[in-house]
Amino acid sequence: MAKFFAVTIIVIAILSAIPILRHTWVAPEDISTHGGLIDEQMSETMAEAGISFLAAQFVLAFFIWKFSNPGPDAKIKKFPGGAKGLVIAAILVVGIEVMALGIFGVKAWANVYLTPPSADAMPIQVQAGQFAFYFRYPGPDGTFGATHPEMISEGSQNFFGLDPEHDVDSRDDIVAAEMAIPVNKEIHLLMHSKDVGHSFYVRELRVQQDFVPGLDVSLHFTATKIGKYEIVCTQLCGLGHYNMKAYLEVMSQQDFDDWMKKEAAMQ
Amino acid sequence: MHDMSAHAVQHHAPPTSFIRKYVFSLDHKVIGKQYYALALVAALTGMVLSWFMRIHLAWNSAAIPGLQLLSKTGAPGGVMTPEFYLQLMTMHGTIMVFFVLTTAPFAAFGNFFLPIQVGAEDMPFPRFNMMSFWVTFTAFLVLMSSFILGDGPTLGGWTQYAPLNAVGSVAGPGQGLGVVLWAASIGLFCVGQLLGSLNFITTTLDLRVKGMSLMRLPLTAWAWFITSCMGLTAFAVLMPACILVILDHVAGTSFFVASNLVINDQVQPHSGGSTLLWQHLFWFFGHPEVYIAIVPGLGIVSHILITNMRKPMLSHRTLIYSMGALAVLSYMVYGHHMFVSGMNPYSSLAFSFPTLVITIPSTIIVLVQVFSLYGAKLRINSASLFSLGFISMFVAGGVSGFFLAQPSIDIMLHATYFVVGHFHMVMGVAAMFGIFAGTYFWFPKMTGRMMNETLGRVHFWLSFVGAYCIFMPFHYLGMAGNVRRYSSFVDDFLQPLIPVHRFITVAALVTGAAQLVFLYNLIHSRFWGELPPNDNPWEATSLEWSTPTPPPFDNFGGKHPVVYHDPYQYGVQSSVGDYVMQASPEQVKTEDEEK
Numbered sequence: 049m050a051k052f053f054a055v056t057i058i059v060i061a062i063l064s065a066i067p068i069l070r071h072t073w074v075a076p077e078d079i080s081t082h083g084g085l086i087d088e089q090m091s092e093t094m095a096e097a098g099i100s101f102l103a104a105q106f107v108l109a110f111f112i113w114k115f116s117n118p119g120p121d122a123k124i125k126k127f128p129g130g131a132k133g134l135v136i137a138a139i140l141v142v143g144i145e146v147m148a149l150g151i152f153g154v155k156a157w158a159n160v161y162l163t164p165p166s167a168d169a170m171p172i173q174v175q176a177g178q179f180a181f182y183f184r185y186p187g188p189d190g191t192f193g194a195t196h197p198e199m200i201s202e203g204s205q206n207f208f209g210l211d212p213e214h215d216v217d218s219r220d221d222i223v224a225a226e227m228a229i230p231v232n233k234e235i236h237l238l239m240h241s242k243d244v245g246h247s248f249y250v251r252e253l254r255v256q257q258d259f260v261p262g263l264d265v266s267l268h269f270t271a272t273k274i275g276k277y278e279i280v281c282t283q284l285c286g287l288g289h290y291n292m293k294a295y296l297e298v299m300s301q302q303d304f305d306d307w308m309k310k311e312a313a314m315q
Numbered sequence: 316m317h318d319m320s321a322h323a324v325q326h327h328a329p330p331t332s333f334i335r336k337y338v339f340s341l342d343h344k345v346i347g348k349q350y351y352a353l354a355l356v357a358a359l360t361g362m363v364l365s366w367f368m369r370i371h372l373a374w375n376s377a378a379i380p381g382l383q384l385l386s387k388t389g390a391p392g393g394v395m396t397p398e399f400y401l402q403l404m405t406m407h408g409t410i411m412v413f414f415v416l417t418t419a420p421f422a423a424f425g426n427f428f429l430p431i432q433v434g435a436e437d438m439p440f441p442r443f444n445m446m447s448f449w450v451t452f453t454a455f456l457v458l459m460s461s462f463i464l465g466d467g468p469t470l471g472g473w474t475q476y477a478p479l480n481a482v483g484s485v486a487g488p489g490q491g492l493g494v495v496l497w498a499a500s501i502g503l504f505c506v507g508q509l510l511g512s513l514n515f516i517t518t519t520l521d522l523r524v525k526g527m528s529l530m531r532l533p534l535t536a537w538a539w540f541i542t543s544c545m546g547l548t549a550f551a552v553l554m555p556a557c558i559l560v561i562l563d564h565v566a567g568t569s570f571f572v573a574s575n576l577v578i579n580d581q582v583q584p585h586s587g588g589s590t591l592l593w594q595h596l597f598w599f600f601g602h603p604e605v606y607i608a609i610v611p612g613l614g615i616v617s618h619i620l621i622t623n624m625r626k627p628m629l630s631h632r633t634l635i636y637s638m639g640a641l642a643v644l645s646y647m648v649y650g651h652h653m654f655v656s657g658m659n660p661y662s663s664l665a666f667s668f669p670t671l672v673i674t675i676p677s678t679i680i681v682l683v684q685v686f687s688l689y690g691a692k693l694r695i696n697s698a699s700l701f702s703l704g705f706i707s708m709f710v711a712g713g714v715s716g717f718f719l720a721q722p723s724i725d726i727m728l729h730a731t732y733f734v735v736g737h738f739h740m741v742m743g744v745a746a747m748f749g750i751f752a753g754t755y756f757w758f759p760k761m762t763g764r765m766m767n768e769t770l771g772r773v774h775f776w777l778s779f780v781g782a783y784c785i786f787m788p789f790h791y792l793g794m795a796g797n798v799r800r801y802s803s804f805v806d807d808f809l810q811p812l813i814p815v816h817r818f819i820t821v822a823a824l825v826t827g828a829a830q831l832v833f834l835y836n837l838i839h840s841r842f843w844g845e846l847p848p849n850d851n852p853w854e855a856t857s858l859e860w861s862t863p864t865p866p867p868f869d870n871f872g873g874k875h876p877v878v879y880h881d882p883y884q885y886g887v888q889s890s891v892g893d894y895v896m897q898a899s900p901e902q903v904k905t906e907d908e909e910k
Binding site for chain 2: 049050053054056057060064067068072073075076083085086089093094096098099100101102104106107108111112115116117118122124125126127129130131132134135137138139142146149150153154155157160161162177178183185192198200202203209212241242244245247249251254255256257258259260261262263265278280282283284285286287288289290291294303
């Protein structure tokens with residue numbers, strides 16, 4: 049029984065590692081300027097976690113194989129290094145390993161969160177509400193019009209509660225249900241929640257950030273590949289959560305300009 | 316340290332009436348069993364809910380026979396609606412985390428065995444102890460009542476994030492009365508655990524018998540003591556948070572709701588609250604809670620492994636200090652649940668490093684446990700198999716913590732199945748394995764009967780392989796970007812992953828069915844199991860094995876044991892074999908001393 053158990057542990061450990069080594073299920077290709085560092089960090093962590101996992105399971109299995117039911121005459125023995133050796137090993141090997149991961153990982157985090165967007169980053173406001181995203185571009189004046197919560201109306205499609213009658217800034221604002229951006233252009237995303245908590249997750253863009261009702265947060269990124277990608281909500285927001293999504297269209301500058309004109313005409 | 320012959324503990328007369336004996340009992344052993352029974356009912360409920368969820372995720376339009384009985388509107392014709400999925404998910408998480416993972420390893424086994432292991436007749440506050448169980452039981456009823464009251468249970472997940480938890484029924488089914496019942500239930504649960512923790516701490520510090528120094532306490536007693544210290548501080552934060560949620564619902568306050576929120580085109584009548592406040596309060600409880608669930612398991616499997624290895628752990632003190640380090644660090648890491656929550660990004664870094672540091676005591680515990688096997692005379696039985704399975708599972712779930720401790724990687728993995736796989740393995744399955752190990756090990760002492768060993772092994776094999784089949788693929792799904800808390804995967808991106816979900820569902824159904832083997836074994840053995848050969852069938856050393864089986868009302872039959880030895884004197888030559896019990900005055904030499 050003990051030997052069979054030991055073999056089972058090893059078989060399970062190897063089978064668990066195979067999909068990782070074969071890259072059977074992996075994140076979609078990165079399309080951002082900052083994502084490379086995150087992916088690199090992920091691979092390094094995978095190597096260290098994988099080795100720790102396999103080593104621990106193998107040693108466990110080996111000891112179970114070797115030291116079960118040894119017979120009545122067997123004498124117990126103590127591991128030669130004692131606990132002190134293991135503690136030192138844990139602190140030196142695992143401690144330094146994970147600390148190094150943490151320190152290197154700061155750079156990947158800093159790229160996204162600790163550096164301000166450049167001055168010419170394009171501002172786009174995204175508003176999350178049960179169960180849709182809406183996007184707002186400031187228009188030719190470069191200024192977002194003020195929002196008025198009491199004027200928000202799904203029926204009249206005033207999703208942001210704009211008041212163009214009295215507010216000049218809001219007259220040229222462009223509101224869309226999909227997010228179009230030019231490729232290789234830094235985007236400054238201003239995130240606002242209308243009602244409860246939501247999140248903005250684009251796998252390919254290596255971006256995930258919660259919306260905080262009552263507190264507008266912002267994010268900046270640059271997409272490097274033209275294409276259509278899914279934006280999904282990852283913060284449980286109610287019964288329609290599973291279906292709360294929008295699309296991110298990364299376009300050439302020319303296509304983007306054309307899209308803007310078309311959207312402006314539709315407002 | 317107290318000599319009980321000089322200091323009377325809470326002497327209360329043996330009960331005579333049925334109600335005092337079995338219902339409102341003051342006996343810590345009966346209360347322990349009551350907690351165990353509650354955890355068992357809760358675990359079965361939580362498991363069945365997970366079956367429904369898994370079937371729905373794998374075959375979205377499948378009608379589940381009988382599901383409409385649970386909710387006509389939630390499952391018309393047995394087909395689950397998205398909101399009902401979320402309601403079941405919330406109940407599954409809440410039931411499992413609170414009423415199983417906290418209740419069984421800590422409150423059930425701790426209640427039964429902590430007083431005996433320190434040599435006491437009972438806990439110092441038996442009425443508080445009784446109240447602790449009945450408040451917890453009431454909490455469970457209040458939670459379950461949300462299935463039949465109002466528009467069903469809350470759908471906000473076991474974490475109940477604000478402001479979804481505070482704006483009322485306008486936010487969806489169950490968000491009115493359902494949330495109030497959830498918060499009332501968890502608030503009551505906190506009261507129960509606070510009373511329990513108080514008893515555990517005072518039992519450990521004040522009721523130890525003569526000779527039982529702190530370092531002579533078994534690792535289980537240490538684990539329960541450390542856990543109760545965490546419980547006393549963590550539940551004390553969650554309870555007021557639950558009260559504040561209820562006030563937001565019934566008293567018009569706005570603790571967790573910001574100004575100018577618009578739902579259904581209506582500006583909500585709240586202003587000035589903070590969404591992130593809830594997350595801080597919840598996770599300040601929530602992360603210690605992870606260790607409240609797992610530290611008793613670490614103690615239990617160490618205790619059981621030592622007995623079955625016939626040798627002590629490489630270092631008793633190292634394990635105790637490491638468990639203590641886990642407890643202290645658990646309060647400094649909670650912000651890793653909030654890396655992308657919108658809190659200050661520098662805070663994320665500040666919470667990341669303690670999270671990485673916490674891997675060190677965890678690694679030390681695993682290394683000490685594994686390398687203690689070296690040179691052992693390991694006995695294989697259901698209890699030791701589950702203990703070894705615990706280590707394997709704790710490692711498998713633990714290494715995925717390397718990823719989630721790093722804010723940059725969390726950007727990709729947050730709110731995906733990777734997280735679900737991580738916590739199910741490391742605090743769910745591992746803790747469950749600790750509960751199973753404890754059950755097979757202590758059953759004879761608790762009931763006076765042995766469990767069936769063959770059925771125990773069948774249960775182990777199906778559970779061990781099954782748990783890997785369920786929870787390892789969760790990690791792969793998460794790495795591919797499969798978001799959690801979705802009732803169905805309707806879009807093109809997630810469609811290709813559905814076969815993996817089907818595999819998991821089949822594995823979950825089989826593994827769940829294996830738990831029925833355990834249930835049968837438990838009930839059958841309780842009444843018809845073999846009688847144990849003696850009071851100490853595992854040839855163990857700690858005080859619970861010095862008592863009659865099952866122990867009498869006052870545990871030691873009117874005598875007060877005196878402790879002469881460290882808790883784990885194995886590998887010695889004594890008159891009874893290769894061990895000497897803590898309460899035995901026999902002087903033996905350990906092998907080291909002989910050399």
